[in-house]
Amino acid sequence: MTSNDEHPLRPDFEEQDHRENELRPRLLEDFLGQEQIKANLRVFIQAARERQESLDHVFLSGPPGLGKTTLASIIAHEMGADLRVTAAPALEKPKDLAGILTSLQEGTVFFIDEIHRLKSSLEEMLYVAMEDYEIDWVIGQGPSARTLRVPLPRFTLVGATTRPGMVASPLYTRFGIPVRLDYYTQDELAAIIRRTSSILEIAIREEAVLLLADTCRGTPRVANRLVRRMRDFAQILGEGVITGAVVREGMERLNIDQYGLEEQDRQILRAIVEMYQGGPVGAETLAISVGEELDSLEVFYEPFLIQQGLLQRTARGRIATPRAYAVLGLPGDETGEDQRSLF
Structure with a gap:
């Protein structure tokens, strides 16, 4: 079982008590960074409040740990609305989603995390709910079954994902406010x-x-x-x-070296260099080699390694760069570049 202490730099791990919540800003003015996003949201929220309407649906995408959940909470607070939170994996059947939708109040901000994992049958239910603020509910079975159209209050759906490419296009296009969060300076x-x-x-x-x-x-x-x-x-x-x-x-x-790498980062690089002669090696094979889930490898580790010039993604697979050899202290092609140390 992994933990924050074993992987202190994993952005997907959250504190399991009040400590994380006490650090979350509640207002846009307290949310640091993402200035253009904040400026636009401030306009959209103010306009919706002046018209006494619910905010248009918001799609939040970006790497984990950048503030998507926090922004959903801020949107609800700035709109003076209730916040309802769930995650797509928790919604198994249409009745699960219907139960939440029919219990929402006027203006409620409904936050669905990991929306890319929503089942297709639930996506189809959201299409109508987002556009027409109603859902079709089937009563009975067989020839005697009939469809009942249930009206919904005007709510704001906020969907969040780290994998926007996995969200179905018909669902994505129904969000009026797409927001892409970037890494912070x-x-x-x-x-x-x-x-x-x-x-x-x-x-x-x-x-x-x-x-x-x-x-x-x-x-x-x-x-x-x-x-x-x-x-x-x-x-x-x-x-x-x-x-x-x-x-x-x-x-x-904490086993974080002078280049900002933790042990799992080094294991990934060593696997490419020592087991696969520097690459290329397929992502699935690499994930198995280091005992990591493929999704975790691609979302949590590779972006940083690529940004630091230690790893390259190619059509044939992952390749360790000359800088990776130098950082690991292993013989290999040298680029002569300065190896910047953090500490």
Whole structure:
């Protein structure tokens, strides 16, 4: 069983108690980063409120940990509406979805996470619900069956996904406000780290802020997790202040190296280099080799490795770059490029 401590840089792992919620902003003005998205949402929300209408349906896509769930909550709060939350895997049958839709209040924000995993029969039910605010419900069976059209209140559907390409086109085109969240800049992450430290009431030095911002893979969820862990190290091993020295010690204890790689990152690169002579190797084969789910490999690990110039995706498979050999300390083709160290 994996955990946050085993994979401190995995953006899909969330804290299982109140600690994550206490860091979530409730208003757009408190949501750091994604400036263009915030500016547009502010206009759409204000216009809908002035017309006393529900907000158009919103489609949120992007890598895990960037704030999709938080944005759904903010949208509901800014609209002064209730928030209903579910995930597509929890909706097994049409009656599951129908039960939720018929219980919504006027203006409710209905958030479906992992909407790319919604079954086709449920997608078809949403088509009518999103456009006409009603659903067709079949009563009875066989020749005596009849269809009852049930009206719904005007609600706002917010769908979130890390795999937008897997969402059926007829469903996607029914969202009036498509939003794509991007990885955060170092400056944005630094601001988030300062905010989190303030909320957690832990002092942090600027050197530590920059070291952490450079390690958290452009992802606020990872930034918040690392601040909490560094707070622990500062409390027990330091003087109650997160300093650069505390961060370096903490990263070593968490098995995060000077390039921002955790053990699973290194295992992926070593597998390509040592088992498959640097590649190419297919994604499914690579996932099996490192004991990882294919989806986890493609969504959680590969984007960072590609961004860091350590991995290439080709039509024939995954290939380790010359920089990967250098980072692993293994013989291979050298590019002569500077190997930037975080710590």
